Amino acid sequence: MRFRPCIDIHNGKVKQIVGGSLRDAGDHAHENFVSEQDAAFYADFYRRDGLKGGHVILLNPRTSEYYGETRRQAMLALAAYPGGLQLGGGVDDTNAAEYLEAGASHVIVTSFVFRDGQVDYGNLERLIREAGREHLVLDLSCRKREDGYYIVTDRWQKFTEVRLSHETLDMLAGYCDEFLIHAADAEGRRQGIQEDLAEMLGAWEGIPVTYAGGVADLGDLQALRILGRDRLDVTVGSALDLFGGTLPYRKVLEMCKNKENQKEILNNS
Numbered sequence: 001m002r003f004r005p006c007i008d009i010h011n012g013k014v015k016q017i018v019g020g021s022l023r024d025a026g027d028h029a030h031e032n033f034v035s036e037q038d039a040a041f042y043a044d045f046y047r048r049d050g051l052k053g054g055h056v057i058l059l060n061p062r063t064s065e066y067y068g069e070t071r072r073q074a075m076l077a078l079a080a081y082p083g084g085l086q087l088g089g090g091v092d093d094t095n096a097a098e099y100l101e102a103g104a105s106h107v108i109v110t111s112f113v114f115r116d117g118q119v120d121y122g123n124l125e126r127l128i129r130e131a132g133r134e135h136l137v138l139d140l141s142c143r144k145r146e147d148g149y150y151i152v153t154d155r156w157q158k159f160t161e162v163r164l165s166h167e168t169l170d171m172l173a174g175y176c177d178e179f180l181i182h183a184a185d186a187e188g189r190r191q192g193i194q195e196d197l198a199e200m201l202g203a204w205e206g207i208p209v210t211y212a213g214g215v216a217d218l219g220d221l222q223a224l225r226i227l228g229r230d231r232l233d234v235t236v237g238s239a240l241d242l243f244g245g246t247l248p249y250r251k252v253l254e255m256c257k258n259k260e261n262q263k264e265i266l267n268n269s
Contacts, residue, residue, distance in 0.1 A: 003253055007077050012066050032245075046084065058090055087108060107127075109137070164200075191216060198224055202230075
């Protein structure tokens with residue numbers, strides 16, 4: 001299980017938010033943490049620790065008055081750690097190549113690939129032509145309904161009709177290099193992972209999958225490793241001491257790297 005760092009940018013600031021609270025109207029979100037540092041600071045911090053595959057997410061739509069500053073912060077992060085970070089938020093076939101040229105290792109896409117509630121394979125093919133499959137991460141972030149988890153778009157605000165399942169993962173795996181999956185209802189709440197989702201993802205064997213959402217303590221990391229059968233990577237945001245939380249960043253790195261010593265790390269925490 002690899003630790004995947006994050007840099008979430010909203011209204012031009014590095015933040016940690018409650019994912020389900022995000023609204024385009026008024027550029028609103030419930031904030032857990034607003035950093036005094038810029039995005040380049042965090043990118044350089046992760047670079048010095050040798051952490052690759054983290055994601056930079058632009059949380060404002062292009063129509064927002066804050067979009068320009070949010071995008072500028074994202075570009076600062078890419079410049080500070082060329083080849084070390086993935087970028088998502090408003091990515092489509094018109095800007096994917098630009099972000100890769102600016103230093104992103106991959107671009108992360110949801111909304112451009114899901115139109116009218118379904119997978120738009122035409123847009124997906126256009127993205128592959130512009131970015132290359134090897135540089136594409138599909139964000140299949142989801143929220144729960146009675147019969148399962150459904151992929152959500154537009155900064156987790158809009159449900160699609162696509163149910164997240166092994167069949168969906170099989171269907172889309174040939175079009176990308178990785179999946180990023182936020183459990184959007186748990187994102188930023190620091191109340192535990194969504195165990196049924198983690199278990200379902202861990203039972204699938206395919207390309208790399210990163211789980212994000214709800215990690216509150218080291219016990220959650222241990223549970224994620226067990227439920228995910230050591231196949232899932234993990235992102236931790238609001239709970240980290242880097243972002244005002246109580247979970248020590250260094251302990252998280254140690255926990256993710258040392259499968260054999262998990263119980264000892266937990267006992268010493």
